[in-house]
Amino acid sequence: MKPRFAIHLALAMFALSLVAMPLFTITARAADKIDPEADKKAFQKFFMEKFPKLKPEDFVNGPYSMNEDLHKQWEEKEQFPPYEFSLEAGKEMFSRPFKNGKSYADCFPNQGIGIRQNYPYFDEKEGKVITLELALNRCREANGEAPFSYVKDEMAALTAYMAFTSRGKPFDIKIPNDPRALEAYQKGKEYFYTRRGQLNFSCATCHVQSPGERIRAEVLAPALGILNAMPIYRSEWSGMGTTSRRFTTCNSQIRGVPLTPQDDEYRNLEYYLSYVSNGMPISGPGARP
Amino acid sequence: MASTIRVRATANGDITEVQALIQHPMDSGFVKDAKGELIPPHFIQELTFEHNGKPVFVADWGAAVSKDPYVKFAFKGGKKGDDLKISWVDNKGATDTTTAKIQ
Amino acid sequence: MSIVKPLLVSMLLIASPALAASEADFKAAYAAAEAANKEAGSLRNQWTTTATTLAAAKKAADSGDFETAVAQAKEAEALAKASIYQATSEKERWKDMEIR
Numbered sequence: 001m002k003p004r005f006a007i008h009l010a011l012a013m014f015a016l017s018l019v020a021m022p023l024f025t026i027t028a029r030a031a032d033k034i035d036p037e038a039d040k041k042a043f044q045k046f047f048m049e050k051f052p053k054l055k056p057e058d059f060v061n062g063p064y065s066m067n068e069d070l071h072k073q074w075e076e077k078e079q080f081p082p083y084e085f086s087l088e089a090g091k092e093m094f095s096r097p098f099k100n101g102k103s104y105a106d107c108f109p110n111q112g113i114g115i116r117q118n119y120p121y122f123d124e125k126e127g128k129v130i131t132l133e134l135a136l137n138r139c140r141e142a143n144g145e146a147p148f149s150y151v152k153d154e155m156a157a158l159t160a161y162m163a164f165t166s167r168g169k170p171f172d173i174k175i176p177n178d179p180r181a182l183e184a185y186q187k188g189k190e191y192f193y194t195r196r197g198q199l200n201f202s203c204a205t206c207h208v209q210s211p212g213e214r215i216r217a218e219v220l221a222p223a224l225g226i227l228n229a230m231p232i233y234r235s236e237w238s239g240m241g242t243t244s245r246r247f248t249t250c251n252s253q254i255r256g257v258p259l260t261p262q263d264d265e266y267r268n269l270e271y272y273l274s275y276v277s278n279g280m281p282i283s284g285p286g287a288r289p
Numbered sequence: 290m291a292s293t294i295r296v297r298a299t300a301n302g303d304i305t306e307v308q309a310l311i312q313h314p315m316d317s318g319f320v321k322d323a324k325g326e327l328i329p330p331h332f333i334q335e336l337t338f339e340h341n342g343k344p345v346f347v348a349d350w351g352a353a354v355s356k357d358p359y360v361k362f363a364f365k366g367g368k369k370g371d372d373l374k375i376s377w378v379d380n381k382g383a384t385d386t387t388t389a390k391i392q
Numbered sequence: 393m394s395i396v397k398p399l400l401v402s403m404l405l406i407a408s409p410a411l412a413a414s415e416a417d418f419k420a421a422y423a424a425a426e427a428a429n430k431e432a433g434s435l436r437n438q439w440t441t442t443a444t445t446l447a448a449a450k451k452a453a454d455s456g457d458f459e460t461a462v463a464q465a466k467e468a469e470a471l472a473k474a475s476i477y478q479a480t481s482e483k484e485r486w487k488d489m490e491i492r
Contacts, residue, residue, distance in 0.1 A: 039491075042491050043491050189490070190486055193486040193489040193490050194486040195482050195485070195486070196437055196479075197440075198441050205489070208489065209489075252440060255439050255441050256438070257433075257438040257439065257440055
């Protein structure tokens with residue numbers, strides 16, 4: 001009886017002492033300053049260390065850099081890539097003027113050529129993130145044309161062409177020293193790591209915890225450089241898809257109701273993912289399984 | 290209208306390697322559209338590659354081949370500068386044909 | 393004795409309203425589920441399965457099967473509440489996954 005009582009007492013006192021300890025670490029985390037540069041360094045370091053055999057530019061090829069057999073098949077396919085039709089259509093569409101005589105070239109710096117790596121950017125006047133897809137539809141609406149669906153077809157063709165003109169150029173996303181821009185970046189980061197859907201996955205669950213592993217029959221891509229190949233011809237879709245398409249379908253795949261394409265959350269997410277991949281070359285348009 | 294057939298044929302000694310990408314919906318007839326109605330079958334039934342008038346590759350396709358099919362094969366007896374004729378016929382009777390030079 | 397007992401039991405079953413779900417029960421359960429799902433929506437975190445379960449509840453009610461309808465509506469409410477819990481707890485928990 002006596003020794004047992006003593007043990008219980010000791011345990012109770014120990015438990016009490018733990019509770020009485022200052023909640024030091026938790027408050028320190030909550031007070032973190034937003035530091036995109038530090039995030040990016042940590043992000044890239046994480047993936048480079050996880051895959052030491054890969055060169056930095058390999059990451060933009062997603063699953064093809066994770067699996068040798070897939071890589072071989074992909075290399076062969078790249079000689080006659082499935083996105084070729086969309087790319088040609090996009091080039092043609094881009095150069096065709098609107099009904100009012102203006103064209104896409106009038107809406108973008110450098111006539112829209114070789115600028116994809118600068119998107120998304122933070123518009124300080126509007127106080128929001130502007131993605132390439134959003135900019136294209138705004139260009140259309142400003143010139144009296146109906147906007148395109150964000151997920152495929154014409155939007156994919158146009159972004160395919162614009163990405164193609166930027167092939168090889170490193171992502172160069174800027175975050176101005178504006179609290180709203182920093183907040184948008186931070187919200188994007190939060191979205192990326194937040195678990196959602198009935199399957200309780202976050203983007204990180206697949207693309208940070210398990211790149212190179214399989215989910216059912218698919219090989220998972222690393223989050224580093226994951227947007228560089230957009231838009232993509234995906235065999236699963238038997239067609240082209242944009243960043244918007246991928247975000248919405250990822251949501252529904254984990255049983256979360258997708259938001260509307262180009263909702264703030266998605267724009268911020270694209271901002272975050274693009275920024276932490278700064279320095280990685282644009283490889284779009286791409287092909288994926 | 291632009292050709293639906295992209296082809297590249299390269300001679301390497303006695304072996305000519307051919308790659309082709311064909312633009313075609315290849316609807317199987319089993320897929321429903323957004324309204325819930327079946328998209329009618331529309332696919333290439335016969336694909337022929339001819340070298341010097343002789344078929345070197347003939348494919349009898351059905352509903353199982355995916356959209357925008359890609360074909361790769363090799364054959365003997367071709368040389369640089371020779372003509373390679375590609376043609377297809379689909380289940381609606383539509384056709385397309387193109388000729389490429391072996392490089 | 394052997395006849396009386398099952399007779400008594402069946403009388404009790406028929407007399408007990410709690411076992412047979414009514415349209416009113418369904419309406420209440422469905423409203424509760426919808427309200428929870430709406431809250432999940434304001435948190436930008438609805439689940440696809442909540443929507444399909446709500447639809448199944450409605451379908452059962454339309455065909456008069458209020459037993460199933462109520463069960464589905466309660467399930468939908470549970471799913472919606474879980475999605476609210478997920479959204480709320482992830483406000484802090486996301487940091488667990490962050491690369492630092």
